[in-house]
Amino acid sequence: MDSEHDQGRSGVPRRTFLRIAGVSAAGAVAAACGPDTPSAPVASTAPEATTSAPPASRLPSAPPNWDDLRSQLAGGLVRPGADGYGTAKHGFNQLFDGNNPVAVATVSTVQDVQNCLQAAAGRVTIAARSGGHSYAGYSVPEGGLVIDVAALNKVDVQGTKAVIGAGAKLGDVYAALARAGRALPAGSCPTVGIAGLTLGGGIGVLARKYGLTCDHLSSAQIVTADGRTLTASADSEPDLFWALRGGGGGNFGVVTEFTFDTDPAPDLTVFSLRFPAGSAAGVFAAWQQWIAAMPPELWANLVLSGGAPVQCRVGGCYVGGVAGLNTLLNNLTTNAGARPTQRVVKSLDYLGAMKYFEGSSNRQSFIASSRIITTPVDAAQVVEVADGRTGMDLLIDGLGGAVAGPAKDATAFWHRDALASVQVYAPATAKTRAKVAESVGDVVAGLAAAGAGGGYVNYIDPALPDWKTAYYGDNAKRLQDVAKKYDPQNVFRFGQGVVS
Numbered sequence: 001m002d003s004e005h006d007q008g009r010s011g012v013p014r015r016t017f018l019r020i021a022g023v024s025a026a027g028a029v030a031a032a033c034g035p036d037t038p039s040a041p042v043a044s045t046a047p048e049a050t051t052s053a054p055p056a057s058r059l060p061s062a063p064p065n066w067d068d069l070r071s072q073l074a075g076g077l078v079r080p081g082a083d084g085y086g087t088a089k090h091g092f093n094q095l096f097d098g099n100n101p102v103a104v105a106t107v108s109t110v111q112d113v114q115n116c117l118q119a120a121a122g123r124v125t126i127a128a129r130s131g132g133h134s135y136a137g138y139s140v141p142e143g144g145l146v147i148d149v150a151a152l153n154k155v156d157v158q159g160t161k162a163v164i165g166a167g168a169k170l171g172d173v174y175a176a177l178a179r180a181g182r183a184l185p186a187g188s189c190p191t192v193g194i195a196g197l198t199l200g201g202g203i204g205v206l207a208r209k210y211g212l213t214c215d216h217l218s219s220a221q222i223v224t225a226d227g228r229t230l231t232a233s234a235d236s237e238p239d240l241f242w243a244l245r246g247g248g249g250g251n252f253g254v255v256t257e258f259t260f261d262t263d264p265a266p267d268l269t270v271f272s273l274r275f276p277a278g279s280a281a282g283v284f285a286a287w288q289q290w291i292a293a294m295p296p297e298l299w300a301n302l303v304l305s306g307g308a309p310v311q312c313r314v315g316g317c318y319v320g321g322v323a324g325l326n327t328l329l330n331n332l333t334t335n336a337g338a339r340p341t342q343r344v345v346k347s348l349d350y351l352g353a354m355k356y357f358e359g360s361s362n363r364q365s366f367i368a369s370s371r372i373i374t375t376p377v378d379a380a381q382v383v384e385v386a387d388g389r390t391g392m393d394l395l396i397d398g399l400g401g402a403v404a405g406p407a408k409d410a411t412a413f414w415h416r417d418a419l420a421s422v423q424v425y426a427p428a429t430a431k432t433r434a435k436v437a438e439s440v441g442d443v444v445a446g447l448a449a450a451g452a453g454g455g456y457v458n459y460i461d462p463a464l465p466d467w468k469t470a471y472y473g474d475n476a477k478r479l480q481d482v483a484k485k486y487d488p489q490n491v492f493r494f495g496q497g498v499v500s
Contacts, residue, residue: 062123064145066103069119075106075151088148089140091129092191094365095433096137101146108151113223113254120145121225121491128254130167130193135368135460138250138494139196149195152256157182161218162260166195171358178351182262185210188357196249198258200458201413203421205357208296208401209319210263214245214411215402221257225491229256243482246413248457248471251479251498252486265350269325270357272315272344279338280304280312280386284396285379286336287314292376292419296401298328301420303396304382306389316398317353322346367428367440369461371447372454373420385446389439392426394447414454414473421456422447437463462495472498 070077078085080100088104090097102124105116120126125144132139140146152165155176162184164173171190177183185206187197194213202213210216219233220241230253232241243252275283287302294300300316314332318325322345333340348356373396386394399418408416415421424443428436441463448465455461455470468476479498483490490499 064103064120064123066119069103069105069115072115072119073105073107073112075108075112075148077103077105079103089146090363091132091134091137091140092363093133093135093137094363095367095428095430096140098430099137099140099142101141102143104146104148106148106151110221110223110229110256113147113149113256114227114229116145116147117223117225117227117254117491121227122489125494126492127250127494128166128195130195130249131169131189131191131197133189133192133196134249135366136462136495138460138496141494147254149254149256150193157262160262162262164194164258164260166193166255166257168194170194170197170354171361174351174354177262178265178349178354181265183210183265183350184213184216184260184262186213188354188359189361190358191361194258195255197458199244199247199249199255201246201415201456203397203399203403203456203458205299205317205353206319207403208294208299208398209266211402211405212246212413213260214413215406216260216262217241217245217258218261219259220244220255222253222255224253225487225489239478239482240486243412243479245411246457246475247479247482247498248412248460248496250492250494251483253492266319267347267349268353269318269320269322269345269347270315270353271317271325271329271346272313272342273329273333273340274313274342275336275338276341277309277311279336280310281380281383282337283312283314284383285376286332287396288373288376288379288419290332290335291398292400294328294398298325299398299401301395301397304386304394306386306392306394308388308390310383310386317357365427365429367426367433367436368459369424369440369444369464370456370459371422371424371444371452372415372418372456373422373452374415374418374454375451376419377447377451381450382447382452385443385450389426389443392424392439392443394443395423395425397421397423408473409475409478412472412475412479414471414475415456418454421459422452423456423459460496467496468498468500 078088089101107113125141127139127141128147129139130149150167152167154165155168155173156163157180170186170192185204186202187204198213219231221231223229230237297319302314305311398420404416424440426436426440455464457471464470483499
């Protein structure tokens with residue numbers, strides 16, 4: 001859910017990093033901030049896949065007693081027609097403002113989550129919501145119950161550990177970590193929730209040096225469909241712990257709290273390079289070779305902005321000083337066949353760098369999808385795909401480095417061998433939705449033809465061909481088995497749940 005991107009003052013798109021985070025453990029995914037340019041993001045518009053309901057004989061059939069549930073919650077519960085419902089139901093992506101949940105529960109304790117599940121499991125669709133950045137609007141289920149975990153937002157840093165509530169947003173997480181002199185690799189958008197982001201993997205500007213957000217997870221507290229509260233770690237519920245690191249939000253239960261291992265907060269050097277019109281293919285071809293050869297201390301992305309001609313910029317950060325970074329940047333510009341028209345390099349502390357990559361926190365309306373580059377693709381072919389598509393961005397984020405450390409099956413996150421992820425991100429309105437969705441689909445197909453396959457679950461897209469394999473590869477079967485073990489009635493079903 002996750003966008004995991006935004007364009008900050010640098011013009012460098014920020015991500016989510018995800019989604020996810022779009023929703024908490026039970027909502028469906030994707031974290032994302034859209035560009036703070038006039039173009040707003042838009043989530044996919046294809047019809048959602050349907051999933052079979054659990055056997056009726058084993059689930060309650062009567063509707064929930066909402067009045068009883070409301071009386072049991074330390075938080076609150078609003079229903080259609082009540083004051084505040086119109087705001088309470090909204091996620092980040094305005095395309096889904098027409099979705100009408102039957103109720104929105106604001107939970108402030110683990111007991112509240114248990115009460116919600118006791119009242120509603122098997123009776124209505126249930127989705128947890130953290131940041132609400134699900135690209136496909138899965139955290140705002142039509143006719144379902146939204147369990148809003150935003151009030152579970154504590155950030156407690158003790159030594160090298162950080163205990164973070166599922167509702168905490170990245171801006172608050174970074175501020176608390178910085179006060180303690182610690183760091184966690186995560187996304188860029190300040191309003192993305194830690195939950196969706198982590199559950200989908202967690203790509204970010206420090207990923208090449210420190211790994212994914214989920215790689216720093218040491219345990220998670222989760223409430224399962226039957227109301228049990230479990231701790232998943234390497235020593236407790238290890239299969240569930242495996243699945244929570246990259247399996248995507250929405251599948252296994254409602255995560256209420258995460259414990260992370262942190263790193264000392266580094267000083268960073270950030271940069272932005274803008275290249276002249278007509279140079280995109282040469283710069284992208286050089287960038288692919290360059291990022292693969294760079295030390296893990298350097299993270300960079302390349303943004304292709306659709307239009308005629310396609311515009312190109314490169315940005316990122318470096319765990320180190322200006323002199324060392326400049327040497328690495330000179331290597332790129334020498335081989336790119338074009339000199340940047342603008343070059344910005346500056347040193348910042350950890351929190352300053354995280355703020356540098358921030359983009360707009362305003363709600364947006366967008367369609368998005370993704371592909372994964374494993375080996376260099378035909379740069380000219382990709383640029384041709386973006387030609388003339390004004391308003392659309394292709395956000396190509398370097399991976400490798402520490403991301404490639406674990407084996408592909410060590411966690412649920414499958415794309416350990418990726419060179420880069422590609423997020424396709426386009427503004428849309430209710431009126432332009434179908435046309436933009438078609439355009440995004442054409443670009444996704446064009447990327448595949450150029451050699452980019454797969455997809456990132458935090459950029460969840462109902463229209464992505466063969467999405468389960470695209471997100472999870474050979475890990476899909478094990479994820480299904482874990483979901484069936486912890487949610488045998490498929491209570492947390494949704495359009496792209498791992499059991500579908």
